[in-house]
Every structure is written in C-alpha cells, then in structure tokens.
Amino acid sequence: MALMTPEQFEESLKTRKPRVFMNGKQVNNILENKNTRTVVESNKASYAWALDPQYAAIMSCYSPLIDDVVNRYTHVSSSTDDLVKKAEAGTFTAEMLGTCIYRCVGYDAFHALASTTWEMDRELKTEYYPRFMDYLKMVQQKDLSVAGALTEPRGKRNQKTLAWPDPFLSLKLVDKNKDGIVVRGAKINISGAYASHELVVLPQAAHYEGEEDYAIAFAIPTDTKGLTYVCQYSPYSAERDMAESTEELGNPLFGQRETAMIVFDNVFVPWERVFHCGERSYSIKLVTRYAKTHRMTCGGTCKVGFINQIIGASKLIQEYKGLEQTAHINDQLMEMVVLRETGRACGLAAAQKGAEEPEGSGVFLPDETMGNVSKLNICNAFWRIMALAGDIGGGLIVTMPSMKELENPEVKDYVEEFYGFGSDEPTKNIMKVHKLLQHWTAGMHGVGTWHGAGPVMAQKIMLQRVIDYEHEKNLVKQTLNLK
C-alpha cells in the first residue's frame, strides 16, 4: 500500500529544507520551532487517520489512477458521492484538529487543474492533462502532502495589473526556455506550506489581454531554490513561544492556523511540472473552479467542524456554572446548532448538486451557486457564533490569568478557589476550556474565517455571474398573463 505512517511522514519532512523566517529570525528546523511544529502535527494527523480503521473510510479511498488506496486529500472527485465524502472529510478533520488540515487547498487545486487541463488539451491541443495526471500519480504513489497557493499581494486595486509600477505584485513569468519557466513574485496568506512536500500554484491576476505572463500554474517541491517563507507572527505565536508547556494554550497541539507569505525569487519550474502557461482565458476557469470547490470546503464543511469545538466548550462551561436550565443559554446553544446545520446543509447541497465539468472530463465539481452560498452564509454565521460563545463563556475568556498561576505557590490557592465556580470540576479543566474559547473568540478566527476562500464580496461577484432570472420572470408573466 502507498500510504505512509505518521512517523514516515515526519521522517520524510526532514528531507525538505525550506527557507523559513518568523518573528525576525530564521527557522532552521520547522519540526522543532514551537509554532511551525503545530502545522507538522496537523499534517501528521492526516496520515494517522488514513491508516486508522476507525477513520479510514473517510480519510482514504481507492484511486483507479494508481489502483491502490490513497489518502482522500490526493484524490480528484469523480462522482457526487466523492464530493459528499469530501465534504464529510472536511468536517471531520476540522473538528478533530480545531484548526486547518492544511491539505485542502492543494486538494481543491487538484480538482481545478484536472478539470481545466483536460479542457485546455481538448480545445487547444495542449498536453497539460497527461502531465498533470502523471504528477498526481506520483503524489499518490509517494503519498505526499501538497499545499496550494493562489492569493497574491497585488498593487493598487483601482489599476489594472499592467499599470502597476511593480509588475511582481502578482506572480509573473520572467523567463521561459526548453527546460522550463522562471517566475518571480509572491503568494500571501498561504496556509501551512512549509510543512508539506509539495506546493501547487494557481494564477490569480490574469484577466485581460496582455496579462499572459500572469497565466501560470505549476507544482514544485516546497524547498525549491528561490522560495522564501515569511511566516505570520501574531499574539498567539508569541504566547506559544513564551509558554512553558503546551497545556497553557487554547489548542495545545495544533494551534490557531499558520500561514506565510511565499516569495518566489526567480524560481525555476521544469516543464513537466507546468500545467498552464500563457493560455490567459483559462486562468479564470482555474480560479472559479478552485473557488467553488474551496468555498464548499470552507463554508459548508470545515467551519461545521470548528463550530462543534465551540459548541462543546460553551456547553461544558454552561455545565460548570450550573446553568443547564437557563433558557437564554440553551437558546444560544441552539442558535449555534442552527447556524451549523445551515452551513452543513449548504455544503451537502453543493456536493449533491455537483456535476461533471467539463462533460467528459471525469472530474466532478460542486454546484457553483451552492458553493458560494455556503461560504457567504458562514462568514456572518461565524462572527455570530463567536459572539454567542463569548456570551456564554463570560468575561473570564478574556480576563483569565496564565495557567501558570496554578503552579504559583503564592496565588494557586486563590486561583483554585475563585475560578472554580464552586463546581466539582477541577479548576484547571475549567480554565483550559475557557482558554479554548479564548482561542476561538478572541483571536485570529473571525477575520480568518471571513477571508479564507475569499471574502463575502468574492462570493457575491461569483453569484452575480451565475444567477439568471429568466425562470422567475416567466413565472410572474404566467401568473399575471402578461404578453
């Protein structure tokens, strides 16, 4: 079987030497740095589940491509049933980790690439599809972890790409020869790439004539020469760096969510890893196919899992406080459930109304309208859930002292006495659950959830494109017998 064990995965990562910077210093070993380690742990879990009999049905599947069982996150959906399983996997990994699985961007990018390379080949007589499928076969056979990258810095939004003084604010082709291409630019807000084996790259800014050099898609190892990772550094990063034990943290093992800007400083990509180069009008297809797939993921699946963590913590605090019979709290918990189930329903509908696209390609993508509706709904829902959980958790969520005080002989008795709500639960547990809610309601997750897979406006633009009102107008004309 092709699947790696989690230990093999960790070992395999040691062969990659990405150039990573965080908090003003180089990170020499991403397996050891406290913050980058959280990404390794998340990724590692995805290897463990695929081999765990309890979770194998959701985290692995049979791939005809290599005639073997593969990790689901390397499989391109070939039926609506695959899409439904994909949705379920998104919820499962999110609720188990309480953070990003880090592999879904690559997974979703595979869908866009399989579909669009097939279409380019058919229409332009290019040879991208077999090239991409060879790459994917290699990924499956070696059971690699693949991150994805799309978002770019971009220049002034009121100017077109070609008008920017600095042409590299989007990733740009700077050279092309018989062996491959050279690109320069950056991708920003990229989740967890340095702890993956591979990086698959999609274009963002090729829209108009003349922008062909921005129409590029490819895959490279994460430690390719010329790549530099400038990592995010948030208050939560500082907290982890300063913690004496992960027990002090809201999500001890897996953290909040780690991203980096990836700089491509004249990076060379050999032709066998180039899947799109200059066919400008297909860039938008790559983007929209990726977008609808990823919006189903981010809107209707992983947030469902996150919400489960928030609901669970809120429920526990309700119980610690003896508020099980308090109507307004039960109402708030139920409101969270309603928002969660609404998200889940939209995600499922996006999968079930999915279709082969283009016809004949064998690639199934979610329904565009429902994919976008999923994400748009969850943007607002998630902030609301944060407010609700914050209400149940109380001021303590943001005023709690360090867990270290529980070891501080001068104050530990006070902390034990006064943060225990007179409950039978150990105060330490109570504080840990509050810490988890701090992590969810007083950190990066509100803004992050809103922008992951694109902000509300991105969904609205896409919906404006696909909505057609003819059916509805005709109903009215029929009802009123208008000519």
Place this chain on the structure above:
Amino acid sequence: MALMTPEQFEESLKTRKPRVFMNGKQVNNILENKNTRTVVESNKASYAWALDPQYAAIMSCYSPLIDDVVNRYTHVSSSTDDLVKKAEAGTFTAEMLGTCIYRCVGYDAFHALASTTWEMDRELKTEYYPRFMDYLKMVQQKDLSVAGALTEPRGKRNQKTLAWPDPFLSLKLVDKNKDGIVVRGAKINISGAYASHELVVLPQAAHYEGEEDYAIAFAIPTDTKGLTYVCQYSPYSAERDMAESTEELGNPLFGQRETAMIVFDNVFVPWERVFHCGERSYSIKLVTRYAKTHRMTCGGTCKVGFINQIIGASKLIQEYKGLEQTAHINDQLMEMVVLRETGRACGLAAAQKGAEEPEGSGVFLPDETMGNVSKLNICNAFWRIMALAGDIGGGLIVTMPSMKELENPEVKDYVEEFYGFGSDEPTKNIMKVHKLLQHWTAGMHGVGTWHGAGPVMAQKIMLQRVIDYEHEKNLVKQTLNLK
C-alpha cells in the same frame, strides 16, 4: 388509470355540500364564490399537472399499494428519493400557483399516520395500520383530494387542557359506541379544506395523563354532518369580492391563501375511519412526525417557490425602471437568491438525511433537525425578502390606484403617462407586476409564512428535544486532554 382530469375533479366537488360561511353570510356554492373559487382552482391545477406530460414526473408516481400511477400528494414516501421528489413537488406547485397547493397538509399527515399506526399496532396490538392503509388505498383509487387539520383554538396557555372551563377548546371525544366515535371542538387556520373531498384530522393537545379523550385521529368527508366552516375574511377577500375582473388582483386566479375554522359539532366518525383513539402517548408521535415532515415542506420547499415569484416580480420592476446596472438592487436580488438557496439546501438536506421511521415500517420521514432548521430559517428569511422586494418595488406597491383607473376616461391618460416610468412596457403590465408585489409584501404572507407549520418557538422546542451535545463535548475533552 386512477387519475382524474381537472374537469372530473371539479365535477366531483359538486357532490360535496360543505356548510360554509364567509363575511357573515353562507356560501352556497364554493365553486362560484369568488374567494372559495381560488381554492378550487389551486386544487384543480394539481390534477392537471399529474396528467400533463411536462409535469407528470414530479406530480405523479407509481404506488405499489394499488399497483397504479397516483397523484404524488397521495403517496407515502418509502425512500429518501421519494422525500427528495416530495421536496421538489413542493417548490414546483408553489411557484406555479403563487399560493398554497392546499394538499400538502393531508399529504404530510399521511406520513405521520402510516408511521404511527404501524407502530401502535406493533406495540399495542391495535389494528389501525391496515385500516389506515385501506383508507389510503381508497383515496388513491378514487384520486381524492385530502385536506388535513391539526391546529386548535386552545384555552389559556398557562393552564393544562383539563383545567380549561370549556373542554372543547381542543377537539374532544364525546361519545364512543360500536359503530364509531363522536367528537366536538374546532380546528383553526385550516387551509382549503372545503374544496377537498376528505379531511384527515390529527390530535394537538393530548400530552398528559387524563387527556386520553383528546388523543384522536381520523378521516371524514368534508361535508360530514356537524361540520361548519367559518372562513377567514381579510382585506384581500374584500378586494376580490369588489373586483370587476380578476385582472385587477395581484394573483388573479389563485389568490392569497384561504383558511377556515372548522367546527366539529358532535360529528360522528365510523370506526373504519378512526386511526387513533385514546392511546395518548402516541399523540405526540403523530404530531412530531407530522411537524418535521410539514416543516421540511413549509420551510425548505414551498417558500422556495414563493420566493421565485417575488424575485421575478422584483427583477421585472428593476428592468422597467432601467435600473439593471444599479449595484444595490443587484445586491438585494442576490440576497434574495442566497436566502432562497439556503432554504432549498436545508429542505434537500432534510429529505436526503431522512430515514425509515420506525424501522421496518416502510415509511420514510425527513430528518428532524434539518426539517426544523428549514422552517426556522425561512421564518426570518421571508420577512427579509418582503422588505427587499418592497424596497425594489418602491412606494407604488402600496400607493397604487385601482387598475380600474386604466379604464376610467377621466384619468386613464394620466395613469398611462405617470405610472409608466417612461418604459416601453405597457403601463398595465407594470401596474400588474406591482400589484403582484403588493400581494406578497403588503398582505397576509409575512405572518402566514411565519406561522404555517408552527412559529419559530415550535421549531426551537423541537430542536431542544433532539439536540445532544455529547459529541461536541468529547471533541473538546480530547483537544484539551481533559480527564
């Protein structure tokens, strides 16, 4: 084939002579009274569609019970696929009529009765199930239209049923003999029953010991002796009564939605039509099974169809005014689409997550959580859509003059000139579309949508019963390694 033509349906109604009152007077012929006629038209359409090749797939299906094609509204779902088709039929009929199909309450009641009579027989050794199936077979063979009734007047809400001075504020058994039972009381807010052949009745108020006499379910012809229909009479009823032509009205043929209070003044029901009598603990099962089925219908299916009418009319007005490029109106139209699709997704999820209940019964019911979530969401969504459509339609929706002014020689030129927006569309059409929006945004639909299938609180109570937080709590304990 068992199916009646619409003409046969209309003819068959003439054999029923229900005792109907409206606006202080008796309605001697429900086929002729302008307001009751709208119900006849809606019902009639359901017969036409079942025979129309274009719509037969959605409005009819094969019934093993009589080994023949039947109207879908007489078929008890025996698979999730049936539930999905049921959902689609709900949307289809609603968007075609722009009002209630009037047959869904009976249809949903069949589901509750099939499921619960089967369970009673199995657990109590009663013989209700075959009795009900015989009744249903007769309905299918004769292709009858069957209304349903559940809601009751009830007394003071802060008292239990047995404490009410008037015991008949819920429908109550008053006599029982070898031939059948006699009941007294009333059902309120009952949609379109007088234009159906049959009425199927579920209990509402049997909850506690001693309330066995309220635990009754049965079916009777709509003109059974002792039944009296006191019809609603709204401003919209008055408007229809006063109109010289249906062209003056917002929904010319099918109207807003007609209900009546049905009084049961010592009505006799023979045993072969009694499906529940005194088995108190099963009353709540009948109600909750009906409720989740009907909430899928009202929340996730028929309102989707209504919203299509509203969207269509809003879009047409946008075009008449030359506002196609106006961003905030396009945004509002899109918001309506998002609310509609969210409703649709929840309805579909309710169907697809449906299950056989009880196991072995062969009856499939929607998922309880999703059924309730569907309805709860749509309550708020519908008011929001009314506000949005009202914004697009403008003040004219509520300030428009009578369509008669278009025939009034003294002012018709003024009306033509000043209500035409300088558009090429005939002013008459423009006014008719505004009239349709008046019908949707300035009439009975806001409150009606909220309360049909129970108000928000009914969904909340049901959700409180079924939500369980163990899974979510365990996720948190695992994340934090709590013991």
Place this chain on the structure above:
Amino acid sequence: MALMTPEQFEESLKTRKPRVFMNGKQVNNILENKNTRTVVESNKASYAWALDPQYAAIMSCYSPLIDDVVNRYTHVSSSTDDLVKKAEAGTFTAEMLGTCIYRCVGYDAFHALASTTWEMDRELKTEYYPRFMDYLKMVQQKDLSVAGALTEPRGKRNQKTLAWPDPFLSLKLVDKNKDGIVVRGAKINISGAYASHELVVLPQAAHYEGEEDYAIAFAIPTDTKGLTYVCQYSPYSAERDMAESTEELGNPLFGQRETAMIVFDNVFVPWERVFHCGERSYSIKLVTRYAKTHRMTCGGTCKVGFINQIIGASKLIQEYKGLEQTAHINDQLMEMVVLRETGRACGLAAAQKGAEEPEGSGVFLPDETMGNVSKLNICNAFWRIMALAGDIGGGLIVTMPSMKELENPEVKDYVEEFYGFGSDEPTKNIMKVHKLLQHWTAGMHGVGTWHGAGPVMAQKIMLQRVIDYEHEKNLVKQTLNLK
C-alpha cells in the same frame, strides 16, 4: 386666537372642491367617502388637540410671526428646543392616530423653504423669503392645514431628466408671465393632500445644467384648477368600502394611510405663491433640508408612536392568551421596546444636535447625520417589529373571519366559543385587537414605512455626502505615531 375648532376645520373644508378619483370613480365629497373620510378625521384631530388643555403644550406654540398661538404644524423651528418639541409632537400624533397626521410633510417643507428662500435672497438678491413669510403668516392666521408634495414619477432611472421622451415625468415649468407660472407634471405617493386647504410643492429632479425648468417650488390651494387626485386603492380600501360598520376595521376612525397621485395639468401659480423658480443649484438644498427634517420625523418620531400601538396590541394578546410569564414573548416585547427607544434616541439626537441653517436665518434644522440615521434604522426595525408582533399575534391575525360573524346567528356561538382563548375578555374585543394587528402586520405599513421620507438608499447617499473621516484617521495616526 387664530386657532380653528375641529368643527370649523370640517366646515372650512367644504369650501374646497378638489377633483378626486378613487377605484375608477369620482369622489364627489371627500367628507363622505369612507376612505377619504379617514384623512379628514386625522386632520381634524390635529385641530382638536391644539385646543385641548391636555395636549395644547405639545400641539400649539407661540408664533412671533403673528404674535399669537398657532398650531405647531405651522411653525418653523427657531431653536433646538423647538426641534425637540417637533419630535415629541410627531410621536404623540402618531400614537394617537395609529396613522399619518398628514400635516408633517407641509410642516417639514416650511423648514426647507424658510431656510432656502432666506439663503437665495441673501446670495441672489431674490425676494422669495418675504414672499414665503407672508404666505406662512396667512397660513398661521387662518390656521390652515397644508400638505406637501415632492416625489415624482420620473422616467428611466438610467437616463438624465432631459433625456426622457416625456419631459413631464417630473413637474416642469411650461409657461411664465407677469402674473405667474404654469406647470405640468405629477407628484406621486402624496399623503392626504385632498383633505388639506393648501399644497406646498418642492422640486425633485433639478440637478444638472439645463434642468432649470424643474427647479420650482410654490404653494397652491388644493382645489386649484388643473389639479387631479388619483387616489390609491388597496385591499384595505376595499375592505373599508365593504364594511357595514367601522367596528369591523383595524383602525376604525383613521384607517391605514391614504395617498394620491396629484396631476398638475397646466396649473397656474401666481408669483406671490412662487418660492423658487429656475435657481437650479438651490433645488438640491430644498430637497436635502426637507429630507433631513422629514427623516427625523419619519425615522425618529412618528414610527415611535406607531410602534406603541403595535406593542400595546401585542401585550393585550399576550394577556388574553395567559402568556404573561412566557419568557420568549416577554423577550420579544422587550426587543420591540429596544427598537422603539433606539428610534426615539436617534430622533432626539437629531433635534438636539440641530442647528441654525444657514447661520443668521433663524431657521433651525435637525442634524443631517442623525436625521438620516434615524430613518435608516427604523426601516429595518419596523419590519422586525412586524415580524415580532406577528409572532405574538399568531396565525389568527391573518386567518380571522369577518367581525360580522359575531352577528351571524348561524355561527356566532361558535366564534364566541372558539376565538375566546377561554379568556374573560369578550371575544369581540379579542378579535378587534387581532384586527388592529392585521392592520399593522399584514398591510401597507411595512413597505410604506420603508419608503416614506425615502428608502434606505436615499439615506445612504445623503450620509455618504456628509461623512468625513479626517478625525478618525488622525486618531489612528496619533495612536501609531505615523508621520
């Protein structure tokens, strides 16, 4: 004293003979027609209150202009205290009538005219201000009721005024001579004008060069030759026409709110009643000054009064049903109170932050930001309140039978029994309160409230114009020590 008694007012109306059409027929006597009568009653009440010792302090005030007590609705505010009293009068009249006072548009137009004629005279050396003050003096001395008119049909919104094929879709100057001017066009959605003595007219569409003929403001008697009123006709109008007694209606005496399109078919206005003619750049000042005044009125004052009627009815139904202790209903009632008080606070702030404009004019106008914020908030609040009241009222609000059934010997006992909730309150009263809620939640008020004083977008546009972010940007620069 200049004030008329209500009887004198009614008598004085008989001297006016406006040309009015409703439901396809001419209304020969607006004092007798059931629907136009409601406007007469509302207006009449405003005369009664000004003389009633209990209400005189709010409904009358001293006018230095004529050195006498006048009806407040004829007085131009000359202090923030006047503006606060104006706000309080708006709430008072609305909660007493449960409908439009019909005089506030004229009242608010006086403010815009006093301010802008003063400014035109100062800057252009015109003589409009003394002319307007003479007119106002006459109005106060004769204690006349003055309606106002602004909104126009307009043509295609994507074209400028001069591009419309029909130039009269806005009110337009068609002739001018030494005696006065002649205008043609129409004003739409005009509240209650036919039951006033006078009509004051503001421009709506003069924005760009060349549109000078649309820059007109003036006052005329309501029965001026060439004026035609084409009245709204809604389901509620039909209901009133068909009612045998006003007791059957939701607001027996004062109705919902009556408007008309007023057609100006070559109407002559003598110069002494012309207050603006061709000074195009001042048209927008008239409009925005009127708008902020009227938005304070519609947003922060009269809706506060309407909401009181809705809250009162909801509370009574709660009590009839025995639901006084039901938490979610108490929560809903409180939510209505919060929305009401928020509206009231914004209205008061608009008044208290009001200022003399232009400086030296002696005219006080509300704060522009707060005036617009008031209205914008109330648009959404009112729909929400309708939904909440609809929830408390229950399905009966829209399914209730005619009150006539209480006199129908065949069903009156049933109605008495089954619509009484087992309460001690007479069923008739219970039904009347439901009828009042029908009037508020299932009629013209949602859309009407939204559009009165302009829809949400109108407030947004005005706010965009006046909001300045320099103060906020400087705070950030100071906090971050940015250069």
Place this chain on the structure above:
Amino acid sequence: MALMTPEQFEESLKTRKPRVFMNGKQVNNILENKNTRTVVESNKASYAWALDPQYAAIMSCYSPLIDDVVNRYTHVSSSTDDLVKKAEAGTFTAEMLGTCIYRCVGYDAFHALASTTWEMDRELKTEYYPRFMDYLKMVQQKDLSVAGALTEPRGKRNQKTLAWPDPFLSLKLVDKNKDGIVVRGAKINISGAYASHELVVLPQAAHYEGEEDYAIAFAIPTDTKGLTYVCQYSPYSAERDMAESTEELGNPLFGQRETAMIVFDNVFVPWERVFHCGERSYSIKLVTRYAKTHRMTCGGTCKVGFINQIIGASKLIQEYKGLEQTAHINDQLMEMVVLRETGRACGLAAAQKGAEEPEGSGVFLPDETMGNVSKLNICNAFWRIMALAGDIGGGLIVTMPSMKELENPEVKDYVEEFYGFGSDEPTKNIMKVHKLLQHWTAGMHGVGTWHGAGPVMAQKIMLQRVIDYEHEKNLVKQTLNLK
C-alpha cells in the same frame, strides 16, 4: 489648584506597593512591567488632559464640594448637563487612548454611592452620606485616581448564595468591631486597579434575607494589607512581553485593556471608609444605579470612541489599497458610522433624559431604559463592526508577519515590496495600521465589549423590570374603543 500633573501622578503611584502577580511571577514594579505600564500610561493621560487647555473643558470641572476645579472623573453629576459632559468625556478618552480610561468604574460607583448613601441616611437614619462625601472630598483635594470593583466569582448559578459550599465566592463580611470591618472574597475582571490610588467596592450578591454579610460597600487604598492582584495574561500580554519595541504592537502605548482578579484575604476596612454594611435591601439599589450609569458609559460613550479608531484604520487601509471608489467598502464604512451614531444617540438620550435620584439628593443619574438600551445595542454593534473592519482590512490582519521582519536583512526587501500594495505610503505605516486592526478585530475586544458593564442578559433583565406597558395598552383600547 488641586490637580496633579501627570508627573506628580506617576510619582505618587510609587508610594503604593500593591501585591501583583502576572504570568506566574510577582510584578515588583507596576511602573516598569511592560503590561502593567500600559495602565499607568492611560491613567497618566487623564491627568495630562485635565491640565491641557485644549481638553480641560471636557476633562475637568468645578466642584462645589471643595470649591475648586477637579478632574471630571471625581465629580458626581448634579445636572443633566453634567451627564452629557460625562458622556462626551467617555468618548473623548476612549478615542484618544484606544483602550479603557480605567477610571470610569470608580466615577460611576461614586454616583451610585452618593445617591444611595443619601437615601439610606434619610430612610434608616444611618450616617453614610456625610462619610462618603468626606471621602470624596479627600479624593478631589488630593486628585486621586480611584478604581471600582463589583463583579465576583460566584458559585453555582442554580444555587442561592447561602447554599454555596464556599461562602467566599462573593465578598463577605467576616468580622466587625469598633474600628471597622474585615472582609474575605474576591472581585474578578477588575480593570486597572493596581495603577490607581484607591479602590471603591460595591456589593454584587446580596439579594435575599440572610445575605446581609454580603451587603457591603467601602473604599480602600490599593495596597491595603490582604489585597492580592492576579492579573490577566493573554496572547496580547505575551506579545508585549516579547516585543523589542512598542512599535511592533497594535496600540503601542496604551495596550488592549488590563484587568485582574483582586483577592481580599481578610482585609480590614476602618469605619470611616465603610459606606454600606448589612442594609441588604439597598445593595440592589447600589448595583442598579451603578449599572445604568456604567451602561450609558460603556454602551453609548466609550465604544463610540473605540469605533472611531476602527473606522479611521479601515479608512486608511481603503486608501492604501486604492479602493476609495469601491461602493461596497464605502457602504461598510457608512454602516460603521451608522452603528456609532446610533450608539452615540442612545448615550446622549440616556444623559438628557437623566434625572435626580432620589429626589432631593442632588445626584443625577442617566435614564434607566436608555442606559440599558445603549449597552444592549452596542454589544451586537461591536461584533458587527469587527466583522466589517476585518473585511476591509483583509486576511493580512491575521496573517501579517512580525514588524521585526522590516529590520531583518534577509527578508526586509521582500516585505517592503509585497506588503506595500504598490502604494506611496511606507510599508511600515501600512503594517502598523493593520496591526492596529489586528488589535481591535482579532483580540480581546469582542468578548470584552460584550461583558463590560454586564452582558446582554443583564440589560434585558433590567429592562424587563422597568418596562411598563400601560400607556401602550391604553392607546390600543382608545383606538378600538374597547371597554
């Protein structure tokens, strides 16, 4: 003049030696610890402004009590004009600091104490009022900074206070002798007390008979023997601890908001500083008077100032990105303005509708309804504003690297290039503004704003107590002519 300079304030703090713990260690010098220093800075600013001619009118006022100018935060309002100025000061300090002024709890507690001690003396013949006024006189003469404390740990919420196994989960009297009283317990979530001179303490849990020992109010120096401060420690605290320069932080000088649990371990309070002791029925008066005053502050004043910081930062980012003409962003900015102005209006209305309470006391308190409405509205508004600002700010808010990277020679050029949006603004400034938004939208402020001055439910409970529906019911009865 009694006012201290900021330097004198800092010097005076050195005379206090509070026992403070943070992150598991004792803080020996609160003027030097990076996190406690932020509180010193905020407090210090309040001294500077009172002496600054530009701000003296808002931050100082004349006190008849000592016949001298005092810092406004030590003055008990004696008119609605004072309340309005109090409201304006709340907004001013908040927008200048971008965090808590830390003195408003004490300021608001003074209002509750002045009012209630006066009432106790009058009704019970106690002598608290002169004692409190002597204390206040001393505070004003010495220009002291006074923190306030109310919130307590409390035990199981489903039990009454006396049923808790640990009686000290609320602050409790444990001894009383001729010199004074001894108390044990804790106050939680207390803002900035360790950097004030004095702490004024109100009761929270005395409601029922037998709970007299919890009915205590008093004032003590902040370093009284037996007091221990266990400080909050959040990710933002860790970030500040790790920063090499305050330039790396979102609010460099003043931080997020610092609170502590204050443990009272058998603290002695002499009688001359005890203002309430055992008069149980007055505890609730102290609490509700404090609450309505503090809710005006937190709801309608300081959040208005915070929102200005958020709006300013959002506007700057819009400009950096070249998005000034983007409609949906302008709409979002305007929505923030509308929410801010709504908050401001409610705060002003609370002040202007304020009244002397009890009559004759000379103490003016805000209107209870409006005070609570202010806070209730802002709870939801603030989360919405966070979401809007997060949308405008973009993913960078939560994915930005450390500002240290701008000094890191290996990546500084990349960061300069790719985080500059092609704008003329230095990248450093751009990043600092994003950091400020991180501080507001991805930190403690959502939950903190919700809970400061009590969560939504606290406002709802208070509103339920004061709302009376008689006026509204009577309006309906009059409209419908009900007997």
